Amino acid sequence: MKEYIIITDSTVDLPKEYVTEELGIPYIPLSYIIDGETYEDMSGLTGKEFFVKIRAGSMPTTSQINPEQAREALTPYLKEGKDVLYLGFSSALSGSYNSVRMAMEELREEYPGQTLIAIDTLCACLGEGLLVYKAVQLKRAGKTIEEVAEWVEANKLHIMHNVTVDDLFHLHRGGRVSKATAIVGTMVKIKPIIHMDDNGALSVIGKERGRKKSLHKIVDMAVEQSKGWENDIVMITHGDCEEDAQYVAELVKEKMGISNILINCIGTVIGSHTGPGVVAVFCMGEKR
Numbered sequence: 001m002k003e004y005i006i007i008t009d010s011t012v013d014l015p016k017e018y019v020t021e022e023l024g025i026p027y028i029p030l031s032y033i034i035d036g037e038t039y040e041d042m043s044g045l046t047g048k049e050f051f052v053k054i055r056a057g058s059m060p061t062t063s064q065i066n067p068e069q070a071r072e073a074l075t076p077y078l079k080e081g082k083d084v085l086y087l088g089f090s091s092a093l094s095g096s097y098n099s100v101r102m103a104m105e106e107l108r109e110e111y112p113g114q115t116l117i118a119i120d121t122l123c124a125c126l127g128e129g130l131l132v133y134k135a136v137q138l139k140r141a142g143k144t145i146e147e148v149a150e151w152v153e154a155n156k157l158h159i160m161h162n163v164t165v166d167d168l169f170h171l172h173r174g175g176r177v178s179k180a181t182a183i184v185g186t187m188v189k190i191k192p193i194i195h196m197d198d199n200g201a202l203s204v205i206g207k208e209r210g211r212k213k214s215l216h217k218i219v220d221m222a223v224e225q226s227k228g229w230e231n232d233i234v235m236i237t238h239g240d241c242e243e244d245a246q247y248v249a250e251l252v253k254e255k256m257g258i259s260n261i262l263i264n265c266i267g268t269v270i271g272s273h274t275g276p277g278v279v280a281v282f283c284m285g286e287k288r
Contacts, residue, residue, distance in 0.1 A: 163195065
């Protein structure tokens with residue numbers, strides 16, 4: 001079997017060391033600007049430092065991967081004779097996937113004997129991370145690049161994203177939800193429930209009165225969605241609210257019977273759009 005590499009981008013929101021050492025794959029970083037300084041996602045501010053700035057009123061802006069950056073990231077592996085499978089951030093939320101796809105079109109002409117596959121995962125954050133985790137498992141089990149790509153395409157809409165936020169201001173400011181949705185979602189004590197739809201976009205699908213109820217709701221959604229599916233891991237992200245994430249993890253253990261749980265603070269690029277206080281549960285299931 002010809003050697004190949006799986007590559008992703010920084011919006012997987014897994015710990016950097018986990019991506020590069022445990023999974024052993026490279027990533028292409030997105031970037032953000034805050035207080036006039038530009039940082040790379042995963043290598044800039046820590047989650048704590050980042051959210052301290054946001055709570056103090058700083059408003060970050062983010063930048064997608066561009067085609068030249070993608071080309072520079074992919075070329076070294078092609079020069080080594082490796083094929084490349086890229087699993088990218090949902091195209092409904094970023095132009096990064098399209099930038100990589102365009103770079104691959106050019107590189108195919110320069111490396112005609114090699115396989116380059118770009119997949120729009122229609123996932124984000126640890127949903128994208130969970131899909132990458134599964135793809136790496138398949139690669140380690142001896143699956144070819146084509147077999148892994150086929151599995152990812154067949155299963156990417158089985159990655160569940162169940163999310164709650166303290167308010168929708170940051171999602172609205174970044175154009176991820178409408179003004180009307182943001183107004184409804186910021187009503188006193190109303191906590192919106194959000195999911196990733198089949199188009200890879202964020203949709204508000206409900207609301208709960210109070211934080212605890214919203215945390216229970218996202219776990220209950222995961223319980224229902226995952227019936228009949230074997231989940232060897234559940235992933236939980238949070239926006240600098242680790243106690244809430246730990247509370248959700250205990251609910252997952254109790255209600256889903258799963259003890260293998262990865263918890264990580266949300267990344268700085270996606271956190272720019274969710275703001276602090278976000279909590280989300282990611283698992284595999286039947287229908288988003």
